[in-house]
Amino acid sequence: MSKQYTYIQDGLTDSSFHPKQWWGLLAVIILAGSALYSFGNFTAVEVKKDLADIGADVFLKYLFIVVAVERAAAVFVGISRSQNKVDWSLRINRITEVLQKDSPNTAVLKQVYAREHRLITQLEKANIVGEIDDVPANATDEAYLGYLTSTKHAYEFQRAQFNFVTNRYVSRIVFFAGIILATLGLSIFQDLLDCTQLISVWQTSLIKVADILVTGGFLGGGSAGLNAVANKMNEFINKP
Numbered sequence: 001m002s003k004q005y006t007y008i009q010d011g012l013t014d015s016s017f018h019p020k021q022w023w024g025l026l027a028v029i030i031l032a033g034s035a036l037y038s039f040g041n042f043t044a045v046e047v048k049k050d051l052a053d054i055g056a057d058v059f060l061k062y063l064f065i066v067v068a069v070e071r072a073a074a075v076f077v078g079i080s081r082s083q084n085k086v087d088w089s090l091r092i093n094r095i096t097e098v099l100q101k102d103s104p105n106t107a108v109l110k111q112v113y114a115r116e117h118r119l120i121t122q123l124e125k126a127n128i129v130g131e132i133d134d135v136p137a138n139a140t141d142e143a144y145l146g147y148l149t150s151t152k153h154a155y156e157f158q159r160a161q162f163n164f165v166t167n168r169y170v171s172r173i174v175f176f177a178g179i180i181l182a183t184l185g186l187s188i189f190q191d192l193l194d195c196t197q198l199i200s201v202w203q204t205s206l207i208k209v210a211d212i213l214v215t216g217g218f219l220g221g222g223s224a225g226l227n228a229v230a231n232k233m234n235e236f237i238n239k240p
Contacts, residue, residue, distance in 0.1 A: 178219030
């Protein structure tokens with residue numbers, strides 16, 4: 001297996017996810033909850049009867065919270081990562097400018113190649129990009145164009161990875177912020193469910209733990225997730 005293929009596989013393969021373990025844990029929770037409910041230790045949790053009337057207000061409330069937290073997280077992450085994002089974009093733009101010319105001058109191609117070759121060499125040594133074959137002396141213009149095209153693709157791949165990691169950082173901050181807000185009293189379940197009939201301290205505690213996790217996950221989905229939910233709701237309401 002080549003070095004480049006190994007590098008890509010390491011970046012694309014996620015070996016930390018074990019679905020069988022999650023299914024086993026879910027089965028244990030379901031069986032335990034069913035047993036406690038059968039013995040009368042747990043009671044049924046009802047959805048609020050006026051949910052259809054207050055649903056829009058609840059949705060807007062969390063939309064404003066998500067937008068505020070997500071924007072703050074993006075600013076915090078952008079402080080340390082914005083410059084690198086700009087660097088990748090500028091590298092792509094300067095190569096694109098040359099590649100878009102109908103008949104680029106040979107001298108220009110050599111100058112651009114020399115500049116990008118120095119950078120690519122550094123990135124190759126740092127294992128950031130895969131190896132790109134050098135252009136031999138007295139090569140044709142097509143060889144330089146091929147090298148620059150491969151370089152552009154490498155830059156675009158790295159920028160996409162950089163943007164993905166940036167978005168992941170933002171999502172994590174929003175998720176943990178949602179956990180903190182839920183711990184301090186923000187509650188999706190309280191807005192959607194009627195838990196006044198609960199008689200078990202264990203059930204109340206478990207619902208609160210689930211509420212904290214769901215609230216954090218809901219906020220961690222960001223405004224894009226809420227926008228998708230809003231579109232689905234709009235399609236369902238306006239469905240003939």
